[in-house]
Amino acid sequence: MTKGISLIGKSAVIVCLAGLAAQAQTTPPKPQQQPVPLSVEALKGGAYWVRGGSGANTGIIIGKKEVVVIDAKMTEESARAMLAEIRKLTPNPLKYIVLTHSDGDHVNGLSGFPRGPAIVAHANARQDMAEAFQNPKMSALAPYLPSETLTGDRPLNIDGVRVNLLHFGPAHTNGDLVVYLPDQKIAYLGDLVFIGRDPLIHRHKGGTSFGLVQTLRKILALDADTYISGHNDPLTKADVRGLLTSIEEKQAKVKALIQEGKSLDEIKTAFGLTEAPGQTGQRRPGFIEVIYLELTEKK
Numbered sequence: 001m002t003k004g005i006s007l008i009g010k011s012a013v014i015v016c017l018a019g020l021a022a023q024a025q026t027t028p029p030k031p032q033q034q035p036v037p038l039s040v041e042a043l044k045g046g047a048y049w050v051r052g053g054s055g056a057n058t059g060i061i062i063g064k065k066e067v068v069v070i071d072a073k074m075t076e077e078s079a080r081a082m083l084a085e086i087r088k089l090t091p092n093p094l095k096y097i098v099l100t101h102s103d104g105d106h107v108n109g110l111s112g113f114p115r116g117p118a119i120v121a122h123a124n125a126r127q128d129m130a131e132a133f134q135n136p137k138m139s140a141l142a143p144y145l146p147s148e149t150l151t152g153d154r155p156l157n158i159d160g161v162r163v164n165l166l167h168f169g170p171a172h173t174n175g176d177l178v179v180y181l182p183d184q185k186i187a188y189l190g191d192l193v194f195i196g197r198d199p200l201i202h203r204h205k206g207g208t209s210f211g212l213v214q215t216l217r218k219i220l221a222l223d224a225d226t227y228i229s230g231h232n233d234p235l236t237k238a239d240v241r242g243l244l245t246s247i248e249e250k251q252a253k254v255k256a257l258i259q260e261g262k263s264l265d266e267i268k269t270a271f272g273l274t275e276a277p278g279q280t281g282q283r284r285p286g287f288i289e290v291i292y293l294e295l296t297e298k299k
């Protein structure tokens with residue numbers, strides 16, 4: 001038995017080395033980018049968050065009679081994997097799919113869901129999705145445009161769990177929603193918070209860095225102690241506060257440099273940013289440039 005295992009081990013090593021040799025001949029060798037398997041982590045009071053799979057973290061809220069999903073993963077396969085995990089937790093039907101905003105890593109898995117649950121989003125997010133889904137490559141998503149939209153705050157009626165949908169104005173996009181569970185003190189934030197990289201502001205979707213500051217202040221004012229973002233492990237209020245401070249410091253520094261008469265390139269250099277060759281005009285503005293554009297537009 002032991003011998004057998006060691007033999008299997010050896011052959012696996014040989015296969016693995018053969019694989020490396022084959023890879024070495026084809027340049028460049030790409031790192032393995034297998035997505036982490038999807039897994040569901042319990043929070044409290046019927047609330048869960050889902051890590052792994054393809055696309056951003058998602059949320060699940062299980063009420064007495066029904067289920068709410070927050071964001072839809074990026075592929076049908078991951079959406080189905082999430083549905084399979086939900087079925088392990090509860091037989092309750094899925095009533096709502098709430099979208100925190102319109103980015104593909106949050107909505108492109110929608111076509112892996114059955115038709116029937118209401119799809120809820122901010123009206124501006126629906127508009128972005130309607131434009132994106134006109135692409136023939138995304139035709140499978142066309143029937144999954146949000147069926148219910150909102151422009152302000154709204155409570156979601158599910159039995160057993162109080163769920164509030166909140167919109168604090170343009171920030172990451174102009175159609176962001178926060179899903180707030182006051183009894184559990186949990187808020188699902190979508191991409192309003194990134195820790196470990198610069199905030200992402202989609203100017204082409206009406207996002208603004210100064211709007212993000214306002215939104216983060218309102219997020220901090222919630223009676224919450226657990227924040228679920230699209231791309232981090234669960235966060236605390238201190239994490240969100242730290243992010244707010246760092247954004248405000250960057251905005252103040254850009255403002256001061258503009259007042260000193262510095263150009264955008266000089267400001268980027270002051271932040272240690274260098275433009276990758278050939279990228280000019282090819283990419284969306286980074287965070288410092290977004291701040292610069294907002295400050296100079298206002299004048």
Ligand SMILES: [Zn+2]
Pocket residue numbers: 101103172191
């Ligand atoms: Zn996003």
